[in-house]
Amino acid sequence: MSSNDAIVALRAAGSALGDVDVSGWDETALTDQLAELSDALCQLDAQLSRVAEAIRARGFRITEPVAA
Secondary structure (H helix, E strand, O other): OOHHHHHHHHHHHHHHHHOOOHHHOOHHHHHHHHHHHHHHHHHHHHHHHHHHHHHHHOOOOOOOOOOO
16 A cells, blocks of 8 residues: 555544544443444554554654644
């Protein structure tokens, strides 16, 4: 995957996560989906950590964008 493709994919994933709002889910739906949600979130966390560590290992810093 090219660097541009990777950035596009990461931005798409971030955008998709921005659309997730579990506050409107009823308790039953949340309870029924909790194991699957937890698994998905842990997978995302592991992959984001892997990419971040690879960047840091090359001597680069990851910084948050400055708010305008």
